[in-house]
Amino acid sequence: MREVSLRMAGYLSDQAAKGHAPRAVRCIHCAETMHVSTKAETSTCPRCYKRQTVQDVIVDTEKMGARVETTGILFIKKKGRVWAPGVKAGEAVEVLGELKANVETKGHVVIGETARWRGDCKARLLVVEEGARIEGGFFCIDPHGHFEAERAAEKAAESAAQAIEAKPT
Numbered sequence: 583m584r585e586v587s588l589r590m591a592g593y594l595s596d597q598a599a600k601g602h603a604p605r606a607v608r609c610i611h612c613a614e615t616m617h618v619s620t621k622a623e624t625s626t627c628p629r630c631y632k633r634q635t636v637q638d639v640i641v642d643t644e645k646m647g648a649r650v651e652t653t654g655i656l657f658i659k660k661k662g663r664v665w666a667p668g669v670k671a672g673e674a675v676e677v678l679g680e681l682k683a684n685v686e687t688k689g690h691v692v693i694g695e696t697a698r699w700r701g702d703c704k705a706r707l708l709v710v711e712e713g714a715r716i717e718g719g720f721f722c723i724d725p726h727g728h729f730e731a732e733r734a735a736e737k738a739a740e741s742a743a744q745a746i747e748a749k750p751t
């Protein structure tokens with residue numbers, strides 16, 4: 583039985599290797615870079631002032647009711663259950679247990695072989711393993727998906743570039 587997927591295992595060992603040095607994470611709301619210590623559990627974004635979890639969220643029991651927001655990974659183990667109004671994860675969402683929530687991630691979603699999924703899914707990449715159950719949800723998978731804040735920043739950069747080009751030389 584697989585406890586942690588290969589992707590997840592690789593990610594965790596990367597994190598362990600980084601030791602206690604401050605690390606950069608991206609605000610899941612406005613994409614601002616935040617520098618946090620390795621041990622920090624939560625951090626408040628210096629730009630939008632929203633507090634969020636900066637550690638991976640690993641669920642092996644029940645997690646009901648509250649929104650799940652992390653700059654890292656939400657990983658639901660085989661016996662884990664997450665029923666939430668919403669899930670927003672910066673890195674990824676990997677499910678081997680049960681999830682009832684609308685999910686949004688800048689990274690990938692894995693609906694594993696033992697997973698039960700109900701809810702919308704907005705992600706860059708989706709992997710559904712054989713045996714997974716999907717009981718409903720609207721899926722929007724965009725490999726070039728950006729958060730709205732990033733899109734706005736890109737638009738601003740584009741129009742600034744156009745303004746420079748438009749200037750007579």
Ligand SMILES: [Zn+2]
Nearest residue numbers: 609612627630
């Ligand atoms: Zn922010």
